[in-house]
Amino acid sequence: MNQSALIRPDWTPATIAMMVLGFVVFWPLGLAMLAYILFGERLKSFKKDANSTVDSVFSSFKRGSGRGFCGPQFRTGNVAFDDWREAELARLDEERRKLDEMRQQFDDYVRELRRAKDQEEFDRFMRERNSGGSGSAPGFPAH
Incomplete structure (x- = not known):
């Protein structure tokens, strides 16, 4: 550890002063400083x-790692159950893929609706601006 540091886990005047100050201000701070020193x-x-x-411990729970309780390498010993579980997991993966595709299609649809609405508002603004003849947009003061 860097022994030239002002605050280090050792009995230095700075750490003792901080511990005493911690006890005076709020006793858990002083206790924390004492624990740090010790x-x-x-x-x-x-x-x-x-x-x-x-x-x-948690590396086995990472999705797609192939290990852990839900991965394909974990076998219970009951072949029928393991086959059923693998089929169900494959079905769920297919459902997840379909849901992701539908979500992407919906996002594209909403994005296109927003673009069309923005285009319509812009076109209306340009028509009103060009037909006004005053050179300023409606609702905006002329300079």
Whole structure:
């Protein structure tokens, strides 16, 4: 650890002052500073160990990883159930694909409606502007 740092997990005048100030202002702050002084050196290795443990546990739950409880490699031992489950998962994947296609078609439809509405409003604006003859748009003051 960088031993020239002002605030480090050690009994330095700065950390002691911060601990006392923390207890005076709000006692949990002082307690947190005391914990940092006592256990701060172990915090880095604890964080690394905790992160690697959590990553290894949840890596099997990633979608499409082929591992975990829902992946194709997890077998229960009951062939009929495994075949049924694989068929159902394939059916659900097909339904998801169809829903995604329908959502994309609807998004395209809405986008086209907005474009048509914007075009209609712009055309109406241009007609009113050009037919007004005053050179200014309706609702806008002339300069």
